[in-house]
Amino acid sequence: MKTITKKVIEQHGLKLEEYSTIKKLLKREPNLLELGIFSAMWNEHCSYKSSRKHLKNLPTKGKQVIQGPGENAGVIDIGDEDAIIFKIESHNHPSYIEPYQGAATGVGGILRDVFTMGARPIALLNSIHFGSPDHFKTRSLLNGVVSGIGGYGNCIGIPTVAGETKFNSTYNENILVNAMAIGHAKKNKIFYSKAKGLNKSVVYVGSKTGRDGIHGASMASAEFDDDSEEKKPTVQVGDPFTEKLLMEACLELMKDNSIISIQDMGAAGLTSSSVEMASKGELGIELNLDKVPCREENMTPYEMMLSESQERMLIILEDGKEQHAKKIFNKWDLDFVIIGKTTDTNKLTLKYNNKIEGEIPLDALASKAPIYDRKWVKKKLTKSKIDLKKLKKIKIEDALIKILSSANHSNKNWITSQYDQMVMCDTAQKSGADAAIIRIHKKEKAIAVSVDSSSNYCKSHPLTGGKQIVCENWRNLISVGAKPIAITNCLNFGNPEDPKIMGEFVECLAGIKESCEFLNYPVVSGNVSFYNGTNKKNISPTPVIGGVGLISKLKRSMNHQLKKNDSVLLLIGKTFGHLEQSIFLEEIHSILEGQPPEINLINEKNNGESVLEIINKDLVNSVHDISSGGLIITLAEMSMGSNYGVRIDKPKKLTDLFKYFFGEDQGRYVLEIDRNNLKKVENILKNNNVFYENIGFTQKDYFEIQKELKIDIKELYKINNQWYNNY
Amino acid sequence: MKSSVIVFPGSNCDRDIAVALEKMQFKNQMVWHKETKLPKSDLIVIPGGFSYGDYLRSGAIAGKSLIINEVIKAANEGCLILGICNGFQILTETGLLQGVLLRNKKLKFINKDVNIKVINNQTKFSNKYKKDQILKINIAHNEGNYFTNSEHLQKLKNENLIAFKYCNTTGSTDEDSNPNGSLENIAGIFNSKKNILGMMPHPERMIDNLVSNTDGVNLFSSLLN
Numbered sequence: 001m002k003t004i005t006k007k008v009i010e011q012h013g014l015k016l017e018e019y020s021t022i023k024k025l026l027k028r029e030p031n032l033l034e035l036g037i038f039s040a041m042w043n044e045h046c047s048y049k050s051s052r053k054h055l056k057n058l059p060t061k062g063k064q065v066i067q068g069p070g071e072n073a074g075v076i077d078i079g080d081e082d083a084i085i086f087k088i089e090s091h092n093h094p095s096y097i098e099p100y101q102g103a104a105t106g107v108g109g110i111l112r113d114v115f116t117m118g119a120r121p122i123a124l125l126n127s128i129h130f131g132s133p134d135h136f137k138t139r140s141l142l143n144g145v146v147s148g149i150g151g152y153g154n155c156i157g158i159p160t161v162a163g164e165t166k167f168n169s170t171y172n173e174n175i176l177v178n179a180m181a182i183g184h185a186k187k188n189k190i191f192y193s194k195a196k197g198l199n200k201s202v203v204y205v206g207s208k209t210g211r212d213g214i215h216g217a218s219m220a221s222a223e224f225d226d227d228s229e230e231k232k233p234t235v236q237v238g239d240p241f242t243e244k245l246l247m248e249a250c251l252e253l254m255k256d257n258s259i260i261s262i263q264d265m266g267a268a269g270l271t272s273s274s275v276e277m278a279s280k281g282e283l284g285i286e287l288n289l290d291k292v293p294c295r296e297e298n299m300t301p302y303e304m305m306l307s308e309s310q311e312r313m314l315i316i317l318e319d320g321k322e323q324h325a326k327k328i329f330n331k332w333d334l335d336f337v338i339i340g341k342t343t344d345t346n347k348l349t350l351k352y353n354n355k356i357e358g359e360i361p362l363d364a365l366a367s368k369a370p371i372y373d374r375k376w377v378k379k380k381l382t383k384s385k386i387d388l389k390k391l392k393k394i395k396i397e398d399a400l401i402k403i404l405s406s407a408n409h410s411n412k413n414w415i416t417s418q419y420d421q422m423v424m425c426d427t428a429q430k431s432g433a434d435a436a437i438i439r440i441h442k443k444e445k446a447i448a449v450s451v452d453s454s455s456n457y458c459k460s461h462p463l464t465g466g467k468q469i470v471c472e473n474w475r476n477l478i479s480v481g482a483k484p485i486a487i488t489n490c491l492n493f494g495n496p497e498d499p500k501i502m503g504e505f506v507e508c509l510a511g512i513k514e515s516c517e518f519l520n521y522p523v524v525s526g527n528v529s530f531y532n533g534t535n536k537k538n539i540s541p542t543p544v545i546g547g548v549g550l551i552s553k554l555k556r557s558m559n560h561q562l563k564k565n566d567s568v569l570l571l572i573g574k575t576f577g578h579l580e581q582s583i584f585l586e587e588i589h590s591i592l593e594g595q596p597p598e599i600n601l602i603n604e605k606n607n608g609e610s611v612l613e614i615i616n617k618d619l620v621n622s623v624h625d626i627s628s629g630g631l632i633i634t635l636a637e638m639s640m641g642s643n644y645g646v647r648i649d650k651p652k653k654l655t656d657l658f659k660y661f662f663g664e665d666q667g668r669y670v671l672e673i674d675r676n677n678l679k680k681v682e683n684i685l686k687n688n689n690v691f692y693e694n695i696g697f698t699q700k701d702y703f704e705i706q707k708e709l710k711i712d713i714k715e716l717y718k719i720n721n722q723w724y725n726n727y
Numbered sequence: 728m729k730s731s732v733i734v735f736p737g738s739n740c741d742r743d744i745a746v747a748l749e750k751m752q753f754k755n756q757m758v759w760h761k762e763t764k765l766p767k768s769d770l771i772v773i774p775g776g777f778s779y780g781d782y783l784r785s786g787a788i789a790g791k792s793l794i795i796n797e798v799i800k801a802a803n804e805g806c807l808i809l810g811i812c813n814g815f816q817i818l819t820e821t822g823l824l825q826g827v828l829l830r831n832k833k834l835k836f837i838n839k840d841v842n843i844k845v846i847n848n849q850t851k852f853s854n855k856y857k858k859d860q861i862l863k864i865n866i867a868h869n870e871g872n873y874f875t876n877s878e879h880l881q882k883l884k885n886e887n888l889i890a891f892k893y894c895n896t897t898g899s900t901d902e903d904s905n906p907n908g909s910l911e912n913i914a915g916i917f918n919s920k921k922n923i924l925g926m927m928p929h930p931e932r933m934i935d936n937l938v939s940n941t942d943g944v945n946l947f948s949s950l951l952n
Binding site for chain 1: 736737739740742743746747775776777779780781782835836837838839865867869929931932935937938939
């Protein structure tokens with residue numbers, strides 16, 4: 001047997017101090033199999049060793065929460081007998097190495113997290129970040145990731161309904177692929193991973209185990225270097241067809257009471273699933289590895305335990321249910337093998353050829369895994385020295401056109417038309433809106449969903465950036481008429497061993513916490529992805545927020561497309577003209593300095609709730625929040641694709657037109673109101689002390705700012721649709 | 728009217744079509760692919776999806792499945808057969824419909840609402856539509872590029888066997904309105920006896936204004952007529 005040298009330890013992504021802890025916990029040297037298992041459980045991806053201390057501070061409770069973080073996914077209550085189960089997860093490292101399979105298995109993995117808990121998945125979302133469009137890798141990565149996401153979701157038949165795609169040179173050598181899945185379950189039919197009872201059958205179902213993805217989780221817990229291409233064999237290969245069968249078989253078995261607990265084999269495969277189930281149940285687990293269905297010949301226990309082959313599940317069954325369950329899995333042509341049992345030893349025991357090949361106390365793998373209080377430093381804030389007056393002159397019209405035709409602000413039809421958004425026939429609003437809307441099957445109600453991030457804001461001021469993304473996500477749900485309920489987050493950061501990066505993490509998280517608490521918008525699930533960077537170059541901090549809201553009557557949902565001629569346009573919220581860190585300065589003047597706009601949570605909440613009140617009272621034709629790009633981009637988006645444009649007056653107070661139209665002050669919305677509803681709307685706004693301005697009205701065919709610009713909306717639409725087709 | 732929906736491993740529009748049929752008052756039954764007997768049906772639907780993962784070739788493995796022999800038998804006895812999307816691909820694999828569905832011209836999966844024109848409204852499937860009526864129907868496929876030989880194309884024209892063609896908003900069947908490169912913008916065809924319809928667009932997705940439109944409703948009400 002291979003002796004455990006310093007090199008072997010390092011190859012397993014473990015530090016020498018961690019290895020001595022292992023020896024202490026085992027009271028002996030581990031063998032290679034055991035070392036591999038420690039490496040799988042103690043890596044950053046599985047153990048959250050750098051983040052755990054700080055994640056504890058997030059608000060995770062509320063009367064709408066059925067299950068917070070710690071399970072496969074979060075569960076929220078949406079009234080009646082209905083629960084929504086959802087989570088977002090990163091698949092950044094594999095997607096950079098092998099974009100199609102990396103992205104596809106990202107989707108497959110997050111779907112399993114959701115149907116493991118008893119939910120039928122009803123929607124997929126994604127947040128994908130690429131390097132600069134000029135970077136030589138970007139085009140093939142974009143193509144690969146988009147086809148991978150589509151390939152998996154289209155085949156399994158779950159609509160991909162929303163997402164965000166962004167380009168920024170910070171991701172040149174480390175793209176981000178975050179996938180989110182949402183499922184619907186009955187409140188009293190939710191399945192958990194905690195094992196219960198002794199001598200219960202541990203069943204392996206799904207695909208066979210191959211040699212793919214060995215050490216995937218460890219790979220995802222290290223920075224890339226020049227040899228990252230060589231890590232291709234650690235990327236798993238997805239088979240959405242098998243996952244569809246596995247999903248249907250599991251949901252069929254979940255109809256009665258056969259299952260005690262169930263856990264998908266995701267990162268660190270058989271190791272993490274068995275350890276998780278047994279340690280949560282404070283039991284032991286014994287696996288007979290001769291029984292594991294293998295795809296390849298002569299697989300060793302080491303390979304079986306560390307493989308990340310996809311589309312597999314571990315189930316603990318009630319006594320006497322084995323035949324019934326086997327029949328279901330055989331019907332779907334899937335493997336079903338009893339590979340072990342629960343024990344009272346509190347150990348993970350691995351047998352092969354009637355010999356114990358490895359035995360580890362479960363607490364050593366789970367509760368006694370290292371937790372680090374990493375050093376972190378506060379972000380040094382830089383004052384901006386931008387003198388707006390000294391910037392090169394540009395016409396508003398030209399700036400608008402340049403932004404609308406830029407990679408980040410172009411219409412993303414090229415991407416979304418590669419995803420089946422309609423299958424399951426409950427997608428009431430597709431991508432391209434503030435949030436997508438999915439009807440609860442055969443019911444009047446619906447959920448709204450959105451994913452958001454703002455890495456420039458988070459880079460320049462992590463605390464404000466953290467606050468802002470939660471608010472932005474909340475606003476997006478409000479804009480379609482939903483009451484925001486809860487979020488999931490995917491925290492993409494650089495190397496946590498660097499105190500500056502750890503500081504970004506800690507401060508972003510503090511911002512997220514503050515907004516979530518104030519808005520009663522708890523975090524119910526999530527994922528941390530550290531070590532995003534190559535050769536010591538870290539990505540900008542990119543926490544991604546996935547929010548879910550409830551629309552009690554689908555009929556009353558809202559969108560951002562202008563509906564009528566000559567309706568009044570109200571701008572909700574105060575405009576100060578904040579240009580630092582704006583798209584305008586970035587795209588037009590290539591300036592990225594200063595601080596992001598401030599968040600005023602009191603106004604944020606008040607403005608949002610007032611807009612929701614107006615939507616619920618049926619007093620508004622269309623609503624759009626103001627986000628990156630400012631007022632003018634919001635108005636352009638409301639016009640494009642509708643038959644109406646706008647006629648906007650020049651601002652009364654703020655005299656700098658660029659500040660007024662491109663400023664990114666927060667907590668703002670534009671509402672399109674019928675003239676005969678205006679009084680009622682104004683009364684609501686006045687009663688609630690909401691600041692608003694009447695900024696103009698809608699008109700046929702033209703996008704117009706008084707004495708400044710007038711463009712045919714069809715022309716705007718054309719400009720907005722060119723980038724992807726020309727790329 | 729009694730309908731049966733065939734469910735293959737990997738079918739994923741089976742629930743959608745069942746919901747549509749039930750909404751239109753069909754008495755519907757789901758039939759698992761391993762069955763060797765079909766329940767008595769007036770209409771058999773082969774739904775969309777990725778039967779057998781579309782491995783090998785779209786529809787190829789389903790075309791050789793146990794239940795498909797029963798479908799062929801029923802078709803020859805005059806039972807109405809509707810194949811949508813993957814169902815259309817399967818019907819061409821069985822030979823019940825002639826021609827093939829190649830990969831989309833731009834080699835990408837396409838999901839969008841497209842306009843199609845009713846070419847023949849004198850059939851069991853289309854009698855509630857007007858001739859040349861323009862419908863807006865969702866498509867979602869990777870292999871929808873219909874092709875056939877010139878002899879068969881001539882037959883499709885002579886015998887009025889083209890059901891739908893992709894078109895623009897004014898009904899012109901130009902190249903710009905052809906989403907996938909199909910021969911002469913063909914979106915759906917009948918067999919000679921006109922008891923079998925294969926189409927790439929998804930009428931079952933267009934039965935409800937709250938999520939889309941109701942342009943698909945008349946296909947089902949034609950069948951009930």
